[in-house]
Amino acid sequence: AQSVTQPDIHITVSEGASLELRCNYSYGATPYLFWYVQSPGQGLQLLLKYFSGDTLVQGIKGFEAEFKRSQSSFNLRKPSVHWSDAAEYFCAVGATGGSYIPTFGRGTSLIVHP
């Protein structure tokens, strides 16, 4: 069974600073990987996804993530954070065997200081 760990419950950064949110997964093969963002009281929106190929994935809103097989990680990065990036971020893994059920991490809450 797959699992996802987001080790940081909260992350605080200053506006304009760089950001890295960590995600580690456990799965026997190369999984499908996702990052979602959730603003308060809203649904989740897909930021980016990795299925195969280039391990550096570009997403919306200036986010990128890098798949590192050796570290079982899929960390999310942004070079310069904006106040509007304050939200909850979820990493998820989907099994490549055709499973319909992704596994979500517990989420990381991003706080942005002006």
Add this chain to the structure above:
Amino acid sequence: DGGITQSPKYLFRKEGQNVTLSCEQNLNHDAMYWYRQDPGQGLRLIYYSQIVNDFQKGDIAEGYSVSREKKESFPLTVTSAQKNPTAFYLCASSIGGTGELFFGEGSRLTVL
């Protein structure tokens, strides 16, 4: 525009009453899901359906029921048997097979 519509966005219920949350999608997706979200607990799967007229229990199905009579619709009923129903409920859909989900805006249920 294609998407997922959940209604109502806010709902208040008295203890002992059943309530039904609506979820409609026009993405032509086969699979649909219901998640519950509580503060600090991430997403927990209630029910999912891969095809019309078929659905499976998720991790926390007790006290909930669903139906899937049409591809576009997957309503969730929160029954009086659900001990702690106050939560944020999210509906999602997917093409299936990858785990990529498309979410609605959510419904917040408060039991008074």
